[in-house]
Structures are given as C-alpha cells and as structure tokens.
Amino acid sequence: MNAEKKRPARTTLKIILALTLWLGAAAPAATAGAAEFRYRSLPEALALAEAENKLVMIFFWADWCGYCLQIRREVFSDPKIHEVFDRDFVAVSVDIEKDPGDLAKKYRARSLPTMIFLKPDSQVLGFLPGAVDQETFLKVLEYVVDNYKS
Numbered sequence: 001m002n003a004e005k006k007r008p009a010r011t012t013l014k015i016i017l018a019l020t021l022w023l024g025a026a027a028p029a030a031t032a033g034a035a036e037f038r039y040r041s042l043p044e045a046l047a048l049a050e051a052e053n054k055l056v057m058i059f060f061w062a063d064w065c066g067y068c069l070q071i072r073r074e075v076f077s078d079p080k081i082h083e084v085f086d087r088d089f090v091a092v093s094v095d096i097e098k099d100p101g102d103l104a105k106k107y108r109a110r111s112l113p114t115m116i117f118l119k120p121d122s123q124v125l126g127f128l129p130g131a132v133d134q135e136t137f138l139k140v141l142e143y144v145v146d147n148y149k150s
Helices: 002-032 042-052 066-075 079-088 134-148
Strands: 055-061 089-095 114-118 124-129
C-alpha cells in the first residue's frame, strides 16, 4: 500500500519537473521573435533625445524575471506603442545582471521590471515599477509626452 501511494506522487513530481523545464526553456524563446524597441547606451540615448527632441526610457529587467519577459513579449511589441515610442522616445535596456555602469543603483530601480523616464538632460520624470498591460503602458507614454515633452 505504501509503495502504491508513492508511485502517483513520483509520477506527479516528474510531470511537474518536465513542465517546469519546458516552460523555462520556452520563455526566452518567446521573446526572441518579438519586435522590440531599438536599444541604445544611456549616453547615446541622451544625445539622440537631445538632437531629436525626444524623451528617454530606461527599461530595467533580468532574464529570470517572468514579468519582464511578459512586458517584452506582450507590451513592447504592440504596434500602437511602437508608434508613440518611435515618435517620442529613445530606449535604453539594462539587464541588471550585466549592469556595468550600476545604472540600477544610480536610478534606484529596486524592483523588476522598472521603467524610468528621463529628459535629455538626465532629469528623472518618473518611475513605472512592475508589469503593466498594453493599454496602461500606452496611457503612461502619452501622459509623459503630454506633460514633459517640449
């Protein structure tokens, strides 16, 4: 009887392990085909924003952050968001695991994902911590543009 109870538990454990491994392998691949923004270094982004009268968004993320992958896959690939973004923003992407300039510390990005909006002179306009859907992100972009772009 005791051996019979262990078999279903072992089978269930094997299924859970297999699904976990499969989902872990599939998540990075899901973002590979998504059309994201063109990312630049912070100095390059600030210079371009100044030259083209745009704002800067720094996107702080990590490979192990599920919400970061979700935002990249579902939000950053939205055509409406691309339209506003291409017109009014320059993007910087910071993988906090490979952050050579300690930008996460400098801008106090304490949770992931975090988006920080800047003027071309590096003045921080605002923070958007956490995952948001397309509609919310579009509203945030429009708010930032309407209130801070000259």
